[in-house]
Amino acid sequence: MKDYKDTHQLKKLEKYYQHVIDEIDIGVHVIDEDGKTIIYNNKMMEIEAMHVEDVIHKNLRDVFRFYEDQDSTLLKALLEGQTIQDKKQTYFNNKGQEITTINNTHPIIENGKVIGAIEIAKDITKLEKLIRENGANTGERFYTFDSIIGESTAIKEVIEQAKRATRTSSSVLIVGETGTGKELFAQSIHHGSDRSQKPFISQNCAAMPESLIEGLLFGTKKGAFTGATERPGLFEQADGGTILLDEINSLGTNLQAKLLRVIQEKSLRRVGDTKNTPINVRILATINEDPNQAIEEGRLRNDLYYRLSVVSLHIPPLRKRKADLPLLVNLFIQNLNRKFQMNVRKVNEDILRLFYDYDWPGNVRELEHVIEGAMNLIIDEDRIEFSHLPSHFRNKMQFKDDIPEMFHPIQKNDYKPFTEPLKEQLEEFEEYYIQKVLEQHDHNITKAAKQLGLSRQSLQYRIKKFQ
Known part of the structure; x- marks a missing residue:
């Protein structure tokens, strides 16, 4: 009977604690020694625009994304056993939304061993956005x-x-x-x-x-x-x-x-x-x-x-300084990697040759927009291929006499640019290109995927899509 009463009291006390944590107007996030969330209160859900089911009992790194030069303050406290005071942190939730908080983070220590970490977070996302917009304006x-x-x-x-x-x-x-x-x-x-x-x-x-x-x-x-x-x-x-x-x-x-x-x-x-x-x-x-x-x-x-x-x-103009193209392309890729939380390494060498052949009427700004447009079409590839380039840029290139054959969706003599919808033209090119690369590697999926900058799964999906 005593054990029953003790268990009952413990559960009751636990409900009280949970009620208090959910009512306080500040974010509370606690992880265990494995980095999995064990406490996640209502205010934290509001700050991060997520449900408790999205986070609870899941590893922090599987849910949130952080900039390359930053790590989670919670994980830092867990791994290094140090208290972090008033630290501003910007990161992304599972929907890719940017969150900015001011954190006070503490390791939870028992018998000299770190068994978890707790973070008290204050939301400054709107303030940070307002400051940035005001600066831009x-x-x-x-x-x-x-x-x-x-x-x-x-x-x-x-x-x-x-x-x-x-x-x-x-x-x-x-x-x-x-x-x-x-x-x-x-x-x-x-x-x-x-x-x-x-x-x-x-x-x-x-x-x-x-x-x-x-x-x-x-x-x-x-x-x-x-x-x-x-x-x-x-x-x-x-x-x-x-x-x-x-x-x-x-x-x-x-x-x-x-x-x-x-x-x-x-x-x-x-x-x-x-x-x-x-x-x-x-x-x-x-x-x-x-x-x-x-x-x-x-x-x-x-x-x-x-x-x-x-x-x-x-x-x-950029057409008179084309020797700078590789440097500029690399700069824009790295900047956009940080912005989009991606890991694109480079552009296909044939794409770079196309860039050298192009006159760039919009100059450096146009190049930046082409790279950004390409990175928006990348799924899990680590380099930019012709199929990733914005459609208006691909269309310009397809009419150039010196473009490599592999970049032509169909033979130039048969090309009917104004008789088919753009989507069908793009799909036709994608199918043609994948088929040529597969033939080049005797239909070896691993080698073809590597050249295409795709994962095996992505390539297999496309093969199935085009039968």
Whole structure:
């Protein structure tokens, strides 16, 4: 009878503990010595957007994913027996959703042996997202010359010129096609100069109508127009630092004249004001076309051009620095591996040759988007194959005369690009390609899967799919 009462009391007490743990407004997660979850309260379920069945009695590593350079603070406390205080951790739940918490983690020790670990977590996911979005909206991505990747002569010459421009406060005009990385150079100049501790403010001149951008740049005086308030413009906000005027050729000529006066007089007048305000701002500007053509066609005042182009940097398009392709491809793969929690190692060598043959009208930005599009189509492969490339890019390549035969879904003479749905064309290519690789390896599944960058299971699934 006593044993029954003791067991009954124990179960009752256990229910009390569970009720308390579930009611407290902070996440509680406990694992045993094998790394399996034994306690997971309601608040933790809310923070991680998961059900208790998704986590309880399962190994932590089987449920959650962590960045390559991080490990679970719970597992760290378990394996190292150390208490971790106020540690920010970003990780992913079983649906791939990003979670950020501030953790206090403690090992559970019995008779000198670690038998588990407990974590008390505070959710800051929304706060962290808000900070990142606010930083993105105000242009606070931090680029330096170390961020510029390239070993080609063309890009190294421009980098050297830009580094020399960091020594002065002269205006700089950065000329380059869309997607070449003009803002990256602008930020690098700012962060390499003695103004680096002061603000860097970027404004795309094509992003707003002229009626609004004047007040945005130069500020407004209260009562200047209906609803006008006393507000400093971007030039005043950047005082002591640097302002980047992106796509300067998009400004109207009247506003260009006012900008020229600001540069000459080193002072500005807010919209509706009668007095001038002195400013100390370095001006960087970008243009995505030939400045001489923009002047001839009336999109850029020649006097403003001369003021802005004290230093001129001409960023080479990607087609003129193709020696940098392997470096850029590797950089984007590694960045996206961290972002997507993937483990892609490289691109197929034949794909790289296609990249060399392509002119890249969208420049480095287009290359990054092609790599990102390819990685979105990868399942468990460890390299990018032709079938992973975005469909619009594959379609362009299929009409090139020098493309390898294996990249043609069907013979060029029989190709009917506008008579079949895209999905059928892609499936036809995939079937053709797999068939050729299988024949090349005498239908050895292991060897063919290795060349295709697939697991045996993925290849067998495709073989069955195409019968």
